[in-house]
Each structure stands twice: as C-alpha cells, then as structure tokens.
Amino acid sequence: xxxxxxxxxxxxxxxxxxxxxxxxxxxxxxxxxxxxxxxxxxxxxxxxxxxxxxxxxxxxxxxxxxxxxxxxxxxxxxxxxxxxxxxxxxxxxxxxxxxxxxxxxxxxxxxxxxxxxxxxxxxxxxxxxxxxxxxxxxxxxxxxxxxxxxxxxxxxxxxxxxxxxxxxxxxxxxxxxxxxxxxxxxxx
Numbered sequence: 001x002x003x004x005x006x007x008x009x010x011x012x013x014x015x016x017x018x019x020x021x022x023x024x025x026x027x028x029x030x031x032x033x034x035x036x037x038x039x040x041x042x043x044x045x046x047x048x049x050x051x052x053x054x055x056x057x058x059x060x061x062x063x064x065x066x067x068x069x070x071x072x073x074x075x076x077x078x079x080x081x082x083x084x085x086x087x088x089x090x091x092x093x094x095x096x097x098x099x100x101x102x103x104x105x106x107x108x109x110x111x112x113x114x115x116x117x118x119x120x121x122x123x124x125x126x127x128x129x130x131x132x133x134x135x136x137x138x139x140x141x142x143x144x145x146x147x148x149x150x151x152x153x154x155x156x157x158x159x160x161x162x163x164x165x166x167x168x169x170x171x172x173x174x175x176x177x178x179x180x181x182x183x184x185x186x187x188x
Contacts, residue, residue: 078131078174085132085173092127093168095120127171135170135181137163146170148180155186162186 095116102113124134135146142149142161147170155164163183170181 079176081130081132082173082176082178085127085130085171086178088127089171089179092120092123095123131174132178133172135172136166137170137181137183138166139163142183142185146172146177146180147183147185149185150182152185152187158186160186160188 099113099116099120102109102116127134137143137147139158140163141159142163147163150167153164155162158164162185163181164186165184166181167184168179168182171178
C-alpha cells in the first residue's frame with residue numbers, strides 16, 4: 001500500500017487519537033476552570049459577607065450616633081438654664097427675706113409688702129415655667145440627695161431624722177438638683 005492510498009479508516013483513526021487526548025486535556029482544563037470559578041465564587045461570597053457585616057456595623061454605629069446626638073440636644077435644651085437659674089436663686093432668697101422683714105402696720109410697709117408679694121409670685125411662676133421647682137421639706141424625712149443638714153436639734157414633736165426647719169430652700173431644674181435645701185434635722 002501506498003502512503004497516498006490510505007484507507008479512510010486510517011485517516012479517521014489518526015485524528016481521533018489526538019481528539020481523544022485533546023478531550024481529556026479539555027476536560028482537565030474545564031475541571032481546573034471550574035475549580036477556579038468555585039474559588040472565585042467562594043472568595044466573592046466571603047467578601048460580600050464581610051461587606052454586609054461592615055454595612056450592618058456602620059448602620060448600628062450611625063443609629064447610636066443619632067441617638068446620642070438627640071440625647072445631647074435634649075439635655076442642652078433641658079439644662080441650658082442651669083447657670084442662669086443658679087444666679088437668680090439668691091435674688092429670690094433676698095425677696096423672701098425682705099418680705100419677711102417687712103413688718104408693721106404702716107400703710108407704706110403694707111404697700112411695699114403687697115408689691116413684694118406680687119413680684120415674688122411672678123418670679124416663682126417664671127421659674128416654674130422653665131422647670132425650676134422649689135424644695136421646702138419642712139416636716140418631711142431627711143433626704144441627703146436633696147437636703148443639706150446644717151445642724152441637728154432635739155425635738156419631741158418630730159420623729160428622728162425629720163426636717164424641723166429650712167434655713168435656705170433648695171431647687172431642682174427638670175428633676176436635677178440645682179441647690180440642696182439647707183435644713184435643721186431632728187434627733188431622738
């Protein structure tokens with residue numbers, strides 16, 4: 001047989017052998033490509049999970065910051081008057097002392113007393129309007145959170161640790177102590 005006259009079977013066999021080797025190589029390449037894709041997919045999933053976690057943490061941090069800012073603003077509004085109110089309290093004390101000192105039956109003293117009472121009432125109403133409350137604990141049990149004991153006094157009329165007298169009234173601003181009441185406390 002001549003090389004030129006090969007049977008069609010031989011021709012078909014030769015290309016089949018290389019195709020079979022290529023198919024095996026292609027399958028191996030596809031398998032390697034499939035493994036690469038799996039690794040890339042796993043890596044992408046890990047990154048997506050990481051980014052999702054970061055997103056959730058940032059949302060929580062943003063919400064906490066928002067709440068903290070709201071609380072700070074609320075506190076600033078609520079207690080902005082604290083220093084101003086503390087400066088006004090001695091003025092109220094002076095008005096009350098002046099009122100208690102205005103004694104006598106003279107008409108001038110009576111008018112002065114009436115004017116001072118009205119001024120004191122207006123002043124007290126203005127303080128209450130802005131959340132400033134008076135602490136006048138006569139007859140109440142001693143509370144060290146709101147009262148400052150100046151002295152103790154024997155008293156048969158009052159139970160032990162009861163406020164017998166108030167030397168200076170105390171005040172709160174929106175439930176926060178501005179100034180404790182200075183009191184005399186009973187002892188047994």
